Amino acid sequence: MGKKLLLANDHIPGIQSYQVYRQHGGYASVEKALKTMKPEEVLEEVKKSGLRGRGGAGFPTGMKWSFLAKPEGVPRYLVCNADESEPGTFKDRYLMSRIPHILVEGMITSSYALGAHTSYIYIRGEYYYVAQILEKAISEAYANGWLGKNIQGSGYDLDLYVQVGGGAYICGEETALLESLEGKRGNPRIKPPFPAIAGLYGCPTVVNNVETISAVVPIVNGGGDAYAAIGVGKSTGTKLISASGHINKPGVYEIEMGITVEDFIYSDEYCGGIINGKKLKAVVAGGSSVPVLPADLIITTAAGEKRLMTYESLADGGFATGTMLGSGGFIVMDEDTSIVENLHTFARFYHHESCGQCSPCREGTGWMEKIIHKILDGHGTLEDVDLLWEIQKKIEGNTICPLGDAAAWPVASAIRHFRAEFEEYVKNSSQIKKIRHYDLINH
Amino acid sequence: MSTSKEIKFSNEALELVAKMISRYPEGKQKSALLPVLHLAQAEFDGWLSPEVMDYVAELLSIQPIEVYEVASFYSMFNLKPVGKCLLEVCRTSSCWLRGANEIVEHIEKKLGIKEGETTPDGMFTLKTVECLGSCGTAPMMMCGAQFHENLTFQKVDSILDQLKSEGKRKTYLDDVTVNHY
Numbered sequence: 060m061g062k063k064l065l066l067a068n069d070h071i072p073g074i075q076s077y078q079v080y081r082q083h084g085g086y087a088s089v090e091k092a093l094k095t096m097k098p099e100e101v102l103e104e105v106k107k108s109g110l111r112g113r114g115g116a117g118f119p120t121g122m123k124w125s126f127l128a129k130p131e132g133v134p135r136y137l138v139c140n141a142d143e144s145e146p147g148t149f150k151d152r153y154l155m156s157r158i159p160h161i162l163v164e165g166m167i168t169s170s171y172a173l174g175a176h177t178s179y180i181y182i183r184g185e186y187y188y189v190a191q192i193l194e195k196a197i198s199e200a201y202a203n204g205w206l207g208k209n210i211q212g213s214g215y216d217l218d219l220y221v222q223v224g225g226g227a228y229i230c231g232e233e234t235a236l237l238e239s240l241e242g243k244r245g246n247p248r249i250k251p252p253f254p255a256i257a258g259l260y261g262c263p264t265v266v267n268n269v270e271t272i273s274a275v276v277p278i279v280n281g282g283g284d285a286y287a288a289i290g291v292g293k294s295t296g297t298k299l300i301s302a303s304g305h306i307n308k309p310g311v312y313e314i315e316m317g318i319t320v321e322d323f324i325y326s327d328e329y330c331g332g333i334i335n336g337k338k339l340k341a342v343v344a345g346g347s348s349v350p351v352l353p354a355d356l357i358i359t360t361a362a363g364e365k366r367l368m369t370y371e372s373l374a375d376g377g378f379a380t381g382t383m384l385g386s387g388g389f390i391v392m393d394e395d396t397s398i399v400e401n402l403h404t405f406a407r408f409y410h411h412e413s414c415g416q417c418s419p420c421r422e423g424t425g426w427m428e429k430i431i432h433k434i435l436d437g438h439g440t441l442e443d444v445d446l447l448w449e450i451q452k453k454i455e456g457n458t459i460c461p462l463g464d465a466a467a468w469p470v471a472s473a474i475r476h477f478r479a480e481f482e483e484y485v486k487n488s489s490q491i492k493k494i495r496h497y498d499l500i501n502h
Numbered sequence: 503m504s505t506s507k508e509i510k511f512s513n514e515a516l517e518l519v520a521k522m523i524s525r526y527p528e529g530k531q532k533s534a535l536l537p538v539l540h541l542a543q544a545e546f547d548g549w550l551s552p553e554v555m556d557y558v559a560e561l562l563s564i565q566p567i568e569v570y571e572v573a574s575f576y577s578m579f580n581l582k583p584v585g586k587c588l589l590e591v592c593r594t595s596s597c598w599l600r601g602a603n604e605i606v607e608h609i610e611k612k613l614g615i616k617e618g619e620t621t622p623d624g625m626f627t628l629k630t631v632e633c634l635g636s637c638g639t640a641p642m643m644m645c646g647a648q649f650h651e652n653l654t655f656q657k658v659d660s661i662l663d664q665l666k667s668e669g670k671r672k673t674y675l676d677d678v679t680v681n682h683y
């Protein structure tokens with residue numbers, strides 16, 4: 060069994076409550092940081108750990124923290140991104156609802172490192188019940204002197220609040236999230252300035268994912284070096300993977316980075332193989348935004364090496380033959396799956412979620428959805444497949460925020476690896492089974 | 503349709519609003535807009551009429567347009583009346599792979615309505631939504647604050663029967679009390 064850092068105590072009954080969490084070593088990182096470390100020393104451990112952002116982009120957390128501006132007399136904020144709306148991703152919900160105190164603890168230790176005295180957890184509105192679990196954990200933390208004024212006699216003050224969203228994937232993008240937290244529409248801001256300089260209310264702000272902030276707890280407890288000793292190369296530590304689709308054991312798994320993809324899919328410790336003994340057809344390895352790969356390319360790289368569950372190995376081969384670890388939303392498809400139909404659900408999603416600020420994204424996502432719908436419905440032409448390719452190419456890199464790219468990549472990869480399947484729909488339109496006509500869009 | 507009753511929050515709700523506003527710095531009370539809109543929707547029949555939005559604007563000392571533009575941006579806010587139980591069925595990839603379309607069709611048949619419609623008795627509205635972060639327990643739907651996961655036709659039937667016999671409006675704030683704040 061692999062080493063577990065975040066979910067090590069997941070099996071303990073009552074671990075949701077303060078008492079049980081504390082009995083099992085909870086809040087030790089806050090004690091250690093506040094009583095024995097300067098904020099810079101906490102930052103140093105995070106740097107040493109090699110921790111990379113778990114929200115999708117994989118940016119080194121220590122580096123991000125060191126960019127935070129510290130002008131005199133201006134408040135700084137730490138904002139936790141609990142928007143988790145990337146299709147295929149549900150690890151943050153799992154962690155927050157099972158072990159809410161680890162996030163609260165991580166928020167305190169991280170806020171101390173950054174010199175923040177007010178911090179927020181922005182959680183997607185659909186997770187209202189999870190927000191309630193967090194509210195309860197936070198009030199327990201206040202009652203036991205871990206939040207509020209003069210925490211554990213250290214002289215450090217911190218208030219921590221939960222804010223709920225209203226149902227919009229785009230609010231996971233960090234600047235859209237800040238807009239939403241300010242009570243506005245979730246329109247991403249033009250960068251620069253980056254949040255580290257001008258974030259919430261124009262003040263220096265760090266935005267980090269739930270899993271990233273929670274990982275600070277074991278990093279401070281065990282030291283950055285011990286964390287960095289787990290994993291392979293620049294993929295250090297453990298990662299929560301949300302596994303779904305046609306597998307025997309869907310769920311959230313904490314893996315040591317570096318296990319093979321094959322092991323993850325087929326071993327009984329993890330996904331337990333494909334349901335009904337079917338063959339594997341394709342995998343979306345890191346949430347809806349990353350390129351889909353056919354079975355052979357996900358199990359081994361184009362060079363014939365076993366692919367590993369790491370940032371680097373999954374990206375091996377670039378977009379021609381590789382993909383990305385992304386948010387760790389691992390969606391598995393069996394041999395009977397229609398790649399085009401699955402793609403349609405993604406295209407519809409991005410169309411629905413585009414904030415509408417940039418024309419390539421606003422118009423392009425709608426266009427792609429309609430063309431894929433047309434192909435599925437038996438009215439497509441071979442030119443439509445080329446048109447689809449052209450549209451995604453024109454969106455990529457031409458928008459304010461990365462949602463445009465995220466909408467383009469699934470389309471590009473589906474055509475790149477499964478073009479024959481699109482052509483099959485065009486050529487054999489008489490054999491197409493009836494597809495479900497949802498409203499083309501229901502905003 | 504506009505509500506005939508006076509548009510005013512209950513005392514408990516007003517207390518919650520004050521707590522929500524207190525979470526943000528002086529002068530940044532607009533930050534409380536999303537939580538207050540959720541509260542308004544729960545208090546006033548599950549949807550936000552223009553009158554309700556005007557009331558929220560007044561509570562937060564902001565312009566009505568600032569409320570309208572936000573309410574219309576986020577998918578959880580209903581700008582038209584909905585049934586007591588809004589069934590939100592996820593239709594994205596992982597749920598689709600595990601039979602979400604069939605679940606939607608089953609509900610349509612059972613309730614005699616199409617997606618987007620409300621049953622004549624005003625009990626159910628059926629809506630399809632994008633990924634709700636429950637992909638490992640697909641297919642799933644949400645009603646009020648509750649996630650119903652690993653759905654089968656049988657499970658759907660018993661959930662619908664249960665909701666109908668309770669006959670209560672379900673909101674995202676079910677079980678939220680002022681104590682949590």
Ligand SMILES: Cc1cc2nc3c(=O)[nH]c(=O)nc-3n(C[C@H](O)[C@H](O)[C@H](O)COP(=O)(O)O)c2cc1C
Binds near residue numbers: 112117462
């Ligand atoms: C469209 C879009 C949606 C995103 N959704 C999320 C999300 O739900 N959760 C998250 O942590 N990061 C999300 N991100 C990434 C954030 O912008 C940001 O990079 C992240 O919160 C940084 O935290 P990390 O460094 O800890 O990963 C999203 C980005 C984009 C472009």
Ligand code: SF4
Binds near residue numbers: 415421463
């Ligand atoms: S890329 Fe799309 S989601 Fe991002 S800002 Fe532009 S229109 Fe909005």
Ligand code: FES
Binds near residue numbers: 146147148593596598
């Ligand atoms: S795809 Fe349905 S909950 Fe994620």
